[in-house]
Amino acid sequence: MWTIEKPDISALEAFDTCVAGITTPDLRQRLQNIRVDIEAGETTFNDAAEASSLYRIAPAMNVGAVTAGEMEKLYDRHMVRSGGRGRAIYDRLMIAAENDMCPFCGHRTVSTLDHSLPKAAHPAFAVTPINLIPCCKDCNHAKGTQSPATAEDQLLNAYYDDVTADRWLSAGIIEGSPPAASFFVEAPAYWGNEIATRVKKHFTDLHLAKLYASQAGRQFQNIRGALGEIYDAAGEDAVREDLERRFRSCSDFIVNSWEGAMYEAAAASDWYCNGGFRGLTWRLAKGEISIATPAATYACRVSTTAVLSILRLKGLFLEPGAARYGRP
Numbered sequence: 001m002w003t004i005e006k007p008d009i010s011a012l013e014a015f016d017t018c019v020a021g022i023t024t025p026d027l028r029q030r031l032q033n034i035r036v037d038i039e040a041g042e043t044t045f046n047d048a049a050e051a052s053s054l055y056r057i058a059p060a061m062n063v064g065a066v067t068a069g070e071m072e073k074l075y076d077r078h079m080v081r082s083g084g085r086g087r088a089i090y091d092r093l094m095i096a097a098e099n100d101m102c103p104f105c106g107h108r109t110v111s112t113l114d115h116s117l118p119k120a121a122h123p124a125f126a127v128t129p130i131n132l133i134p135c136c137k138d139c140n141h142a143k144g145t146q147s148p149a150t151a152e153d154q155l156l157n158a159y160y161d162d163v164t165a166d167r168w169l170s171a172g173i174i175e176g177s178p179p180a181a182s183f184f185v186e187a188p189a190y191w192g193n194e195i196a197t198r199v200k201k202h203f204t205d206l207h208l209a210k211l212y213a214s215q216a217g218r219q220f221q222n223i224r225g226a227l228g229e230i231y232d233a234a235g236e237d238a239v240r241e242d243l244e245r246r247f248r249s250c251s252d253f254i255v256n257s258w259e260g261a262m263y264e265a266a267a268a269s270d271w272y273c274n275g276g277f278r279g280l281t282w283r284l285a286k287g288e289i290s291i292a293t294p295a296a297t298y299a300c301r302v303s304t305t306a307v308l309s310i311l312r313l314k315g316l317f318l319e320p321g322a323a324r325y326g327r328p
């Protein structure tokens with residue numbers, strides 16, 4: 001869902017480089033005989049990708065007299081394998097992503113190349129650079145090897161599909177202890193049905209809601225202490241301003257960053273800004289301690305010392321005199 005500049009390495013350059021490593025005369029000759037198919041295939045691929053219609057390219061069992069299996073081996077042994085003739089091209093493609101960020105999830109690090117059209121079903125593009133997208137292994141695995149059957153089936157292509165300028169990622173705060181966030185796609189109203197469906201499918205198939213939610217959980221922990229200091233010094237509005245500042249800073253860099261969506265949702269939550277960031281709230285009055293979660297309030301007249309010890313251990317302790325954030 002994030003873009004990478006299209007590689008400037010031609011299909012023939014990659015193909016010829018890999019074929020140069022083939023020592024079996026018969027296979028080498030058969031591969032050289034399909035150079036014209038590789039070159040024509042690149043044009044077909046590029047035209048289809050620019051029209052968001054890669055799904056229209058029919059699967060094939062072979063390219064001329066070269067089987068899909070032989071093309072897969074050409075990729076595996078002469079482009080991926082360390083020391084292979086085409087490995088330098090593989091490495092160039094791998095470093096194209098800004099900050100090494102996987103363009104599919106926008107979070108994990110690039111660690112492999114994904115065949116936009118799977119090489120087993122589309123052997124003509126097995127070593128074609130515009131069909132090879134750097135990404136993380138998790139996204140590569142989740143995407144699988146199925147060919148898209150319809151326009152809506154197509155995941156986003158980092159070289160051709162650009163949805164980075166529009167805001168489509170949103171989040172909501174789940175009030176609880178600890179606080180959490182849920183993420184979802186909110187397509188702009190002016191988007192067509194096809195692109196909105198594709199973005200939602202991409203988000204679902206690559207399990208991005210789960211990835212972002214787990215990362216947000218850790219981030220909520222990281223900022224709890226800092227927000228606590230802001231709250232104690234200046235109150236709820238100052239917490240909200242801090243979160244809004246964090247949101248703007250993240251979104252300036254990447255419009256649909258999960259961090260930005262998380263901070264925006266947190267700033268919009270009165271519950272979170274008013275002490276919910278601590279995970280729970282408590283109040284000490286008239287010899288009774290009451291601990292409030294969004295679901296219920298628990299009161300205790302005895303064992304106050306023990307409860308305070310637990311709060312202290314969890315880093316949630318606040319001196320009674322400063323208990324302004326309690327929300328019974």
Ligand SMILES: [Zn+2]
Nearest residue numbers: 102105136139
């Ligand atoms: Zn990824």
